[in-house]
Amino acid sequence: MDSIDITMHHKEVSLLKRIGRGSYGVGHEAIWRNNSDRAEVSVKISLQDFEIDHLREIRNLTKFKHANIVALNGIYRKESIGLIFEYSGCGSLYDYLHKKVAEVAFIEKLDWMLQCANGMEYLHIRKIVHRELKTQNLLLFDDFRILKICDFNTAKQFVTSNTEIDETVCYMAPEVCDDNGKYTEKCDVFSFGVIFWEVLSEKKPFDIYKDLHPLAVQKKIINGDRLNINYIRIHHNSDLITPIIEKCWDGDPENRPTMKELASFIGIDCKVYIPINFKDIEIRRIVTKSRYGIVCNAFWRSGFFVRRATLKIIPPNKQREIIILREIYKLRDLNHRNIVTLYGVSKDLDNRICIIYEGEDCGSLYHLLHYTEENFDIWLKIEWIQQCAQGLAYLHSKNILHRNLNLDNLIIFNKYRLLKICNLGKASEITISNPDFNRIVCYVAPEVWGGKNKFSKAADVYSFGIILWELISKDIKNPFDFYRHMADVMLSVKCIIELCCQHNDKVRPTMKKLIQDFWILDKDVLKSKKKKREIFGLTAFHMENLYHLVFKDK
Structure with a gap:
């Protein structure tokens, strides 16, 4: 079996500190050495034995390539099976939301959900159901710009009817909240709706039931209890989002949208915006200031590069916003040496449109x-x-x-x-x-x-x-x-x-x-x-x- 399913030798991996423990096993930061190469990775060591067929199925996941899927670099066996994944230095979406790492603009949250929908669509096309989609299994990369899905498909090895499900039950579709439930793509859609609510509200799902036994929470979900949608109405344009989330929660799986449809719905707004991480912008001086907004000279860090930029901050105005965003949607894909490059468009915490262009030098x-x-x-x-x-x-x-x-x-x-x-x-x-x-x-x-x-x-x-x-x-x-x-x-x-x-x-x-x-x-x-x-x-x-x-x- 090892010659077929094991892709790495355990001596290539040096475990460092433990970063988590769950039903799958124990997670560690680690160093992976391959010849002269050295990389930070995340290693998950199984607490259970894999069946041969399932181990072979996991190994096939190393062939999957998608910007929003955590890459599985390899598998090794020592006393237990170890899965080697790319390492996220930013932690999980759960940590970001509930440990108050920083404030995030609405459009950046929307972009996370679009990335999640794109990644899940990629899995569903390949007939893979996640089964345990939750914010703990969504990791953030590249200074919180990129969201990637992890732990997909491995969950089915660990699903049991015991009570060791903790917060996972809050994301479970009603049809799988009993022992006879069958996991389908529409179960992941239900979980996606819960995550969407959690991201916009920054509250833990069903936190009002935190003192109840998980089985009691399951019963409430089966009986139609859902999260309070009013908690996300604090956001501008939330009226466009609430119907999408409520559709994901429908008690009838057939009425829920597909991940492809969700990506399309969310993309209506996200296609207009090119999210900006405001920590990357250093404002140097204000050039002009009027009722139309503020124009600033700035520097913008993009990856390893620092670029001269022009930042325009436009105050909230519903009528003007529609006109501006309609034009931006046309401009974002332009590419010509005699047209100023549009770097990004976003909204700050005060709901102001922020546009960043390449900056002048003459x-x-x-x-x-x-x-x-x-x-x-x-x-x-x-x-x-x-x-x-x-x-x-x-x-x-x-x-x-x-x-x-x-x-x-x-x-x-x-x-x-x-x-x-x-x-x-x-x-x-x-x-x-x-x-x-x-x-x-x-x-x-x-x-x-x-x-x-x-x-x-x-x-x-x-x-x-x-x-x-x-x-x-x-x-x-x-x-x-x-x-x-x-x-x-x-x-x-x-x-x-x-x-x-x-x-x-x-x-x-x-x-x-x-x-x-x-x-x-x-x-x-x-x-x-x-x-x-x-x-x-x-x-x-x-x-x-x-x-x-x-x-x-x-």
Whole structure:
């Protein structure tokens, strides 16, 4: 049997302190040495003999790979069977909840439950029923970010009708609370509902019955007693969660959802959020503070890396929150070198939305142009505008509108070489009460302010044209310098501005078309006499006409 089922030699494992004892046996911290490798592990030593078939079944679990399943690294035999698992330095979910390790935001708890549902779905697909799903068997890793399920399937070796079930009975479905009960996937779903309640309430299940014998608690569950759902109503959005939990507790197993359905239900909220561990954020200074929220410069630790970041804290507002989260859901999967990276979205303990982006290192384009003494080369400006066009074209290809494109929302990185677009979807902040209204309105297309509030890709193109004019205008002393100051470049730019800033949004080009036409701003192209003649022939407008065209409705 050993040659078939035993995967490691007991001399490879050095047991350290004992960390727990249960029906399965005794748990230890340990060191596992494999050749020159050395790793911290958790070892569970069985107090009972395994049947051969069950030992072979456990060994097969070493093949399971899932982010939310504790890895079984191997099995050894000394006097007893030892199971070697990956080690959790953060302890169990039970310890976190009931020993007050730290406070946790609602969305982080929701993320734990999503991870648990994903892990259980993985087991159920493989026809494995956990049988003893409870917070003691959910371990936390990576500074409490990751939840993993342990002790799955081993419980069936230890289930008996005796009273050594202690708190486990609080998680047991009514149909298995007697000797004739049969474990199914729906029993795990019942346990999941109890865990969900425990995580949100931070109370022990059925604690009011703590002085009763476990069999008496079983009888109450069979008779329909359930946990007090009002204990979790303290959380914002709890009304979305309570029906899910109560569905898990249904007395008829057929009425309970599957783990796949639970992952989908919870994911409705979790898909919007990318949970942030607030211990990883070091706020350096507040940049702006208004009724729309607080913007801070910060550092964010992600694994071994420390990144410069921008943290935005938005006060609770149900109506604005719906708009913001709808936009965030679109943005979280964006990946482009000219779009600011969204690191995480969460809620703090005060129910404020917290958004963390990659942080600037050179400032906004507006600040650089209007509040510094730097004189930027015309070719660098053209490079910036081309990068802006690339980022905006990428957004439009994803059917995402910026809605508030201006120099404040163009951030410069990498020693002035890289431009990125930020603050997508913030049209709700363009209001007359905004202190920057007079400046922001200059970028907004006429059809948006024409009473129709008609945001479109063409409106973003109009804003792009104004940005291009603003970038180049500092290189022009007056409109009639247009033909004398780098005429080739300026005339080319003028053509693009005119196309973008047409009053009729139907005739403005798309960003994709503009990128195709950007050959006219290429250094090498502008050296060609043939191309130069083509450029000069593109338009007959004068700069004074352009100025009137752009600002006649402002």
